[in-house]
Amino acid sequence: MEAKELRNLTLEELEQKSDELREDLFKLRMRGAVRSLENPARLRQLRRDIARVETVKRELSRKPALGGGGSP
Numbered sequence: 001m002e003a004k005e006l007r008n009l010t011l012e013e014l015e016q017k018s019d020e021l022r023e024d025l026f027k028l029r030m031r032g033a034v035r036s037l038e039n040p041a042r043l044r045q046l047r048r049d050i051a052r053v054e055t056v057k058r059e060l061s062r063k064p065a066l067g068g069g070g071s072p
Helices: 003-007 011-034 041-067
Strands: none
Touching: 003 041, 011 041
16 A cells, blocks of 8 residues: 555545554454464554554644644
């Protein structure tokens, strides 16, 4: 998933995506604790995807605040 794709989503959709990714990461960690993982690199990918989603969420929340703060 690329940041470009995420920037087209609404804040609510980003929240939902973040929740889904975190749930997937949790399930994968639990599977890894019980037995070996088929693709351990998936853990890293999920963490990075979560970081991308959170970054875009932060950008969206800051965007309105950045517009009106210019100095005269």
